[in-house]
Amino acid sequence: MASDMTAQILDSLSKSDAPLLSNEAYPSIPSLNIKSALDRLGSRQMIEYETLEKDVVVLTPEGEEIANNGSHEAKVFAAVVAALDGLKISDLPGIVGKDNAKVGQGNCFKRGWIKKDNDKLRATQESIVDETREQLLTVQRTQTLDDSKALADLKRRKLVSLSKDIHYKFSKGPKYAKEFVKEETDLTPEMIASGAWKTVQLKPYNFNAKGAHTPSGALHPLNKVRSEFRNIFFEMGFTEMPTNRFVETGFWNFDALFVPQQHPARDLQDTFYIADPLTADPPREDPANDPHLPKAAKPLDYQKYWDNVHDVHEKGKFGSIGYRYPWNADESLRLVLRTHTTSISAYMLHKLAADPRPARLFSIDRVFRNEAVDATHLAEFHQIEGVIADFGLTLGGLIGFMEVFFAKMGIHQLRFKPAYNPYTEPSMEIFGYHEGLGKWVEIGNSGMFRPEMLESMGIPKNMQVYGWGLSLERPTMIKYGVSNIRELLGHKVDLGFIESNPAVRLEKE
Numbered sequence: 001m002a003s004d005m006t007a008q009i010l011d012s013l014s015k016s017d018a019p020l021l022s023n024e025a026y027p028s029i030p031s032l033n034i035k036s037a038l039d040r041l042g043s044r045q046m047i048e049y050e051t052l053e054k055d056v057v058v059l060t061p062e063g064e065e066i067a068n069n070g071s072h073e074a075k076v077f078a079a080v081v082a083a084l085d086g087l088k089i090s091d092l093p094g095i096v097g098k099d100n101a102k103v104g105q106g107n108c109f110k111r112g113w114i115k116k117d118n119d120k121l122r123a124t125q126e127s128i129v130d131e132t133r134e135q136l137l138t139v140q141r142t143q144t145l146d147d148s149k150a151l152a153d154l155k156r157r158k159l160v161s162l163s164k165d166i167h168y169k170f171s172k173g174p175k176y177a178k179e180f181v182k183e184e185t186d187l188t189p190e191m192i193a194s195g196a197w198k199t200v201q202l203k204p205y206n207f208n209a210k211g212a213h214t215p216s217g218a219l220h221p222l223n224k225v226r227s228e229f230r231n232i233f234f235e236m237g238f239t240e241m242p243t244n245r246f247v248e249t250g251f252w253n254f255d256a257l258f259v260p261q262q263h264p265a266r267d268l269q270d271t272f273y274i275a276d277p278l279t280a281d282p283p284r285e286d287p288a289n290d291p292h293l294p295k296a297a298k299p300l301d302y303q304k305y306w307d308n309v310h311d312v313h314e315k316g317k318f319g320s321i322g323y324r325y326p327w328n329a330d331e332s333l334r335l336v337l338r339t340h341t342t343s344i345s346a347y348m349l350h351k352l353a354a355d356p357r358p359a360r361l362f363s364i365d366r367v368f369r370n371e372a373v374d375a376t377h378l379a380e381f382h383q384i385e386g387v388i389a390d391f392g393l394t395l396g397g398l399i400g401f402m403e404v405f406f407a408k409m410g411i412h413q414l415r416f417k418p419a420y421n422p423y424t425e426p427s428m429e430i431f432g433y434h435e436g437l438g439k440w441v442e443i444g445n446s447g448m449f450r451p452e453m454l455e456s457m458g459i460p461k462n463m464q465v466y467g468w469g470l471s472l473e474r475p476t477m478i479k480y481g482v483s484n485i486r487e488l489l490g491h492k493v494d495l496g497f498i499e500s501n502p503a504v505r506l507e508k509e
């Protein structure tokens with residue numbers, strides 16, 4: 001025990017003013033035990049010590065066996081000499097054992113100690129020097145061997161191995177005492193009352209001790225990455241959109257975004273529809289008393305907006321020829337779990353139309369898709385979405401903005417690929433070069449919202465709106481090295497993973 005060890009060390013030193021060596025004083029005590037006692041005494045200046053490290057050669061169990069009983073070849077030689085008229089080769093294993101026979105015979109031939117005579121082995125000399133054994137005995141005694149060639153040979157034959165011998169040279173320190181006084185860890189009212197505080201030994205603080213782990217709540221990695229993204233948006237002058245509605249009408253999720261009613265995204269296999277209630281009212285003025293909803297600068301004409309959406313789909317408007325299909329109002333009133341937060345962007349932009357002025361908006365929240373769940377897809381995930389409305393915006397501006405935005409996440413090389421969204425034209429997929437992964441990864445989708453969408457709301461022709469979106473899970477998985485999305489979100493998440501992960505920085509590493 002460590003406390004016995006401290007007493008032992010103090011006792012040894014009481015008999016000696018000269019420094020002592022731990023390997024001599026306590027040859028059989030593991031150096032780890034000695035060290036912890038030395039540290040304990042050293043921190044109180046009762047002793048001083050230094051660590052001595054030495055490379056030593058030690059025998060392996062096989063080397064040990066040879067040092068004690070002789071080498072394979074010596075055993076074989078002895079057996080051959082003992083047989084007066086040569087030894088039958090087939091008898092050898094029975095006498096010296098299978099292993100000795102195999103290795104020993106070869107070595108005897110190599111050294112010229114024996115020769116083959118038909119099926120017999122005969123000795124060529126009367127005696128031999130068992131050099132291997134001599135060398136091993138030297139190693140056993142001195143823990144080293146001067147003949148480096150021989151040493152290398154023993155190592156190759158796995159008869160010896162190199163190891164480090166650690167021991168300590170210790171001597172009395174300035175506060176040496178024969179007894180280790182019990183130290184108080186707390187100053188108590190009793191000590192103060194009795195005056196004992198003047199004489200008690202207080203235990204020194206151990207500033208190197210790690211604090212006890214206190215179980216506590218921890219932020220989910222997704223929340224940590226989310227707050228990094230929020231900071232980027234705030235830094236760039238964006239305000240956050242109110243995303244507190246998971247259920248939307250088809251109108252806001254699709255029709256307002258010029259997604260035709262036959263679009264495959266609206267199919268049951270892609271979108272979750274609400275069964276009860278099945279439908280909602282057509283868009284109308286928000287309740288005035290809800291503090292969470294954004295206020296439009298002036299009352300909006302919802303009937304006109306509804307009619308515009310109807311017309312732009314069915315027969316075209318604002319210079320567009322439309323989709324030319326019979327637009328169904330009921331389809332637009334069906335309730336869905338929102339499939340993207342672009343429904344919120346549409347809602348916010350139509351509020352902006354009451355008083356069109358430059359705006360920068362963002363949101364980060366949950367969306368739902370009727371996906372087959374696998375390692376990279378869940379039926380619910382989070383979308384990061386940004387919108388910039390301004391006069392005279394061009395595609396070049398969107399590309400330039402994306403470069404600044406993604407650079408803040410540590411992605412400095414971007415590529416843009418033409419894409420298609422029903423609500424943006426042109427549309428671009430964004431690829432970023434991921435330094436950590438060393439490859440191009442798809443990081444987002446973007447575009448300029450279509451006039452069919454914007455003008456139906458009343459956004460003037462000379463105002464353009466950029467929009468882009470990306471998933472929150474993707475960068476989080478890359479950042480935390482998670483390859484299965486189910487480890488990040490849902491009922492399979494390991495709380496230990498959540499607790500032990502550090503705060504996130506989005507810079508490249």
Ligand SMILES: N[C@@H](Cc1ccccc1)C(=O)O
Nearest residue numbers: 340342445446447467468469
């Ligand atoms: N809604 C798109 C993202 C996006 C938003 C705005 C404009 C363009 C694209 C998506 O689901 O991926």
